[in-house]
Every structure is written in C-alpha cells, then in structure tokens.
Amino acid sequence: MQTEKVIDHIVNWLKEYATNAKCKGFVIGVSGGIDSAVTSTLCAKTGLNLLCLEMPIHQGENQVTRADRHIDWLMNNFSNVSRQAVNLTPVFDSLVAAFPKVENEEERFMSLANTRARLRMTTLYYFAALEGYLVAGTGNKVEDFGVGFYTKYGDGGVDLSPIADLLKTEVYELGRVLGVNQDIMDAAPTDGLWGDSRTDEDQIGASYPELEWAMKMDDQGRIAADFSGRENEVFSIYKKLNTANKHKMIPIPICEIPEQLK
Secondary structure: HHHHHHHHHHHHOOOOOHHHOOEEEEEOOOOOHHHHHHHHHHHOOOEEEEEEEEOOOOOHHHHHHHHHHHHHHHHOOOOOOEEOOOHHHHHHHHHHHHHOOOOHHHHHHHHHHHHHHHHHHHHHHHHHHHHEEEEEEEOOOOHHHHHHOOOOOOOOOOOOOOOOOOOOHHHHHHHHHOOOHHHHOOOOOOOOOOOOOOHHHHHHHHOOHHHHHHHHHHOOOOHHHOHHHHHHHHHHHHHHHHHHHHHOOOOOOOOOOHHHOO
C-alpha cells in the first residue's frame, strides 16, 4: 500500500466533502483505540476544525488514559483541534435504572452494551449540530462490511466513513506513518462497551488478520468445506457473523407499494 498517498487521498476527500456540505469541521469520539486515533488524525490534517469527544461510560482506566494522551498529542501538533469531556456514566446508570428487570441477564448485558454506543452517537450529534460539524465514523472495512462488528445506530451512526475501505492491518500501517502514540499501536483492539478488559478477539473468536483472510476467501467464493482445522473455524466464524449482521450492512428495507395500489 502506498501509505502516504492513501493518507493524502483521505485527507483531501474529507476536506472536499466537508467544504461541499458547507460544514466547518468534524466531531469524533476518541476511545483510545487505533481506529479513532487514525481517523481523528486524518481529520486534523484537513486544517478544518476538529472536536474530540471523550465519553466514558464505566470505562477502563487504560482506555481513558490512551484517549487523553492521543488528544493531547493532537492538540500539540494541530492548532485546529479542541476537546470536550462528557461523562456519560450517570446518564447510562439512570437509564438502566429506568428499564424494567429481565430474567435473561445475558441478553440484557448485550442490549446495554449497544445502549452505550447509542448514547455516544446521540452525544456526537448534539455537538455536531451545535457547531455545524460532521460526525466522522471510525469503522474499518472488516468491521463495517465483513463481520458487522459495530452497533446499529450507535458507532454505525455517522455522516461519513474515512477509513471504511481499509482493512484493520492497513489502519495500523496508517497509524505508524501518522505517528500515533505507541501505547495505542500496541493495545489490543476493544469496543469498550462492557466495562471490563475483554477484547474484540475475545468476543469474535478470531483476530483481525484472520478475519481479513476469511473475508478475502469469501470474496473468492470459497466455502467452509474448502478448509480444515483453524482455517475452517475462522471461516465459519466469519460467515456466521457476516450472515447474522447483514442487516447492518445493507440499506434499510423499504416496503414498496405497487403502483396499482396507490
């Protein structure tokens, strides 16, 4: 990959899109992970305003620290960057208290994890509307179009997606060239929605390089029976998630009314 040229291409694309939309800049949620670090840096390089939001909800201290350091680094290197901390933990706790109790606590935990992402999306759009900014998404290609590893109308609710055509390994390559802090480069990817230390790989059952391989095999029309051992396991994980999360990756279904019924 011609990394520096890819960086220039994305930065120019971001700037042109915002200018044509008559928006003054971008707002992004910074989590302490590689995707938000790379995306926020790309937005900063446009020269347009960038507002970085920190939105902890019972967040692990290491995630908060990485996010803080990254925003500090951005503000030290780009004069167009500002920050805003919004503690969403009390909001989340109040919402949880208002919900009725359920018997299946496992299903409740998943629903509440997605609720965290949707609270953050609401917060991002509040500031975007206030400032005349665009909400920049942080999803990569494997998450957005492979396994659907994001929350519908949560971190999937954005105005534009600068890195959605890049595999996770390619995002890391951009991070290296952009000079993203080493602690972020070294951190295991996590969605940060559970209030514990579980990683993306813990949840999915496969690493991003493995999923990238499976995505490539699927694009070639391969099937699980073509593989054995770990390859069969990884490909099956990929296909299961790709199928289950297809509803996130396609346009909202519309019930089209036949003309003769109108």
